[in-house]
Amino acid sequence: MRDMTNGFLSGKGAVVTGGSRGIGRAIVLALAREGASVVFCGRDQQGVQKAVADLRQQAGSQQIYGIAADVRDPSQVEALFRFADEQLGRIDVLVNNAGVGIFRPTGDLSIEDWRAVIETNLTGAFLCSREAIARFRRQGGGSIIHISSLAGKHGIAGGAAYNASKFGLNGMAEAMMLDHRYDNIRVSTILPGSVATEFGGQRTGEQAWKIAPEDIAEIVLTILRMPERTLISAVEVRPAKPHRPS
Numbered sequence: 169m170r171d172m173t174n175g176f177l178s179g180k181g182a183v184v185t186g187g188s189r190g191i192g193r194a195i196v197l198a199l200a201r202e203g204a205s206v207v208f209c210g211r212d213q214q215g216v217q218k219a220v221a222d223l224r225q226q227a228g229s230q231q232i233y234g235i236a237a238d239v240r241d242p243s244q245v246e247a248l249f250r251f252a253d254e255q256l257g258r259i260d261v262l263v264n265n266a267g268v269g270i271f272r273p274t275g276d277l278s279i280e281d282w283r284a285v286i287e288t289n290l291t292g293a294f295l296c297s298r299e300a301i302a303r304f305r306r307q308g309g310g311s312i313i314h315i316s317s318l319a320g321k322h323g324i325a326g327g328a329a330y331n332a333s334k335f336g337l338n339g340m341a342e343a344m345m346l347d348h349r350y351d352n353i354r355v356s357t358i359l360p361g362s363v364a365t366e367f368g369g370q371r372t373g374e375q376a377w378k379i380a381p382e383d384i385a386e387i388v389l390t391i392l393r394m395p396e397r398t399l400i401s402a403v404e405v406r407p408a409k410p411h412r413p414s
């Protein structure tokens with residue numbers, strides 16, 4: 169068993185949305201290895217259960233809990249936070265990571281595609297933040313970290329819905345940071361370029377040039393390690409040497 173009592177997050181509680189795969193999963197593991205107790209969600213119950221078992225083993229910690237919850241649904245978000253209250257006692261960190269990508273020319277996007285992307289990536293982050301802020305105000309502070317994208321600053325072909333969701337997330341995050349900084353609520357946004365996950369149907373295998381999910385998790389830890397006087401409000405991160413088609 170790993171000794172996590174010395175980790176800098178020992179005694180802290182964290183909620184990570186979309187923790188069953190990819191970037192969210194790496195963040196859950198990194199937080200747990202630093203001693204945090206972590207609750208995460210995903211929509212797929214089986215995927216969540218399997219990830220809990222695997223992550224507990226990898227982290228050498230039983231303080232990892234999962235629940236099936238869809239961040240698009242206000243009542244499921246409420247249930248996620250009630251579950252986190254029960255398991256963690258206290259929430260200090262929220263990582264808004266759950267996200268989907270549907271990439272099609274604007275003229276081919278259905279209203280269902282549009283809603284799925286906007287409601288997950290933008291409305292979901294709002295709903296979870298609202299739950300966290302209510303608790304942070306009562307307890308005197310906390311941290312919210314949004315996993316946005318470089319697609320929140322630069323348009324890409326096929327990205328009308330995804331760009332809109334991430335441009336919107338960046339704007340919401342900046343306002344949230346200004347709204348709540350004097351409540352000791354620290355709001356940060358990470359804007360990654362391509363990360364090696366199965367996001368949006370990407371295949372693994374040809375991804376050695378991409379950012380590793382663990383590198384995003386390391387940035388989350390860096391944000392949380394900063395002294396109280398200093399807030400990392402936004403971080404852009406990209407592959408050092410993006411793939412060049414030959």
Ligand SMILES: NC(=O)c1ccc[n+]([C@@H]2O[C@H](COP(=O)([O-])OP(=O)(O)OC[C@H]3O[C@@H](n4cnc5c(N)ncnc54)[C@H](OP(=O)(O)O)[C@@H]3O)[C@@H](O)[C@H]2O)c1
Pocket residue numbers: 185186187188189190191192209210211212213215237238239240265266267268288289292315316317318359360361362363364365366367368
């Ligand atoms: N990969 C990249 O290149 C990249 C680059 C920049 C930013 N990002 C952002 O990073 C975040 C994570 O992406 P990833 O690459 O790790 O994707 P991923 O491997 O597809 O994982 C997405 C996670 O989110 C969960 N999820 C999706 N919709 C959800 C919903 N409505 N409610 C709750 N959970 C939901 C998924 O579980 P279920 O399917 O079971 O719900 C899964 O656990 C996203 O916000 C994405 O936009 C990714």
